Amino acid sequence: MNTASAILDRVFPRERLRTWFLERVRRRRGEVSVPFELEYRNIFVVPTSFGFAFGLMLMFMALGGLNFNNNMALLLVFIFGVIAQLTTVLAYRNLVGITIQEIHAEPVFAGEHAVFRVFLGNAEIRPRLTIMGGYRKLQDCVDVAEQSANQLELKQLGSRRGWLDMEPFKLETRYPLGLFRAWAWFFPRARCLIYPQPAVKPPPLPQSGGGTGDRARKGEGDQVHGIRQYRVGDPMKRVAWRSSARHDQLYTREMETPRDESCELDWHALSGTPTEQRLSILTAWILIADHKQVPYSLVLPNISLPAALGDRHREQCLEQLALFT
Secondary structure, X not given: OHHHHHHXXXXXXXXXXXXXXXXXHHHHHOOEXXXXXXXXXXXEEEEOHHHHHHHHHHHHHHHHHHHOOOHHHXXXXXXXXXXXXXXXXXXXXXXXXXXXXXXXXXXXXXXXXXXXXXXXXXXXXXXXXXXXXXXXXEEEEEEXXXXXXXXXXXXXXXXXXXXXXXOOEEEXXXXXXXXXXXXXXXXXXXXXXXXXXXXXXXXXXXXXOOOOOOOOEEEEEXXXXXXXXXXXXXXXXXXXXXXXXXXXOOEEEEEEEOOOOOEEEEHHHXXXXXXXXXXXXXXXHHXXXXXXXXXXXXXXXXXXXXXXXXHHHHHHHHHHHHOOO
């Protein structure tokens, strides 16, 4: 199978032709920013493999009708030919006028797939059916209702940390009969932030925190904080039956999550470790500290972030590691 593919690539180098075509289109159009509306000059219409087979069938039907002087066969050839020609217009109209409103991607870790969400808008009063999108291969298919919007999800592998530029992608439709496909290439100015890959077995969290311990947080947890009067909705498994029997009133145990002292995630504490491995360990420490709700600070050669907690603090620390030079 690999030998056949190699021979086919030599005879018909599809990848090189594709690269040459995309570079030529990019030079003529350049990268565009959203929102962007697809116009007639952006759309190409070509037959599909099924359309080529359908055309060959019509050609043989026409030859047979002429050879045997069969008017009914010729009439069918002309009817089917007109229908096929009309589908080119329908495929074109299904794609023209669609607006690429926004492209958004959430940060991911190295080795994961970045999911670019492409929001498509349809301002007209007719629906757009079977709109497909992808890079080298089609990945997603959606319908866009009249005067509405929908999104395509295109995945791209983030192999290394830093900014990942979105590859050129195409929008395609084979509506209504699959005889022709209308497609348009889009060269976006979109990117996704790739965090360093977390270390699999990182060292324990450092205990050299500069902050002071905080009070335990009441609510869900593993340790008992005390008892209080029963409230409607408290789980029965937390009812303190002995205390309730002594006081002739229902009491329930109140749990708490203890907070450790804040820890300092210091770049210099990992001296002698390669740069990428240091970043992986620091990434794993950030995730562990955030999961345990331990306030943490981050110290890098060019920046220092004070001890804190929360999604914003975690994202700021991971962003500094992703863009570290």
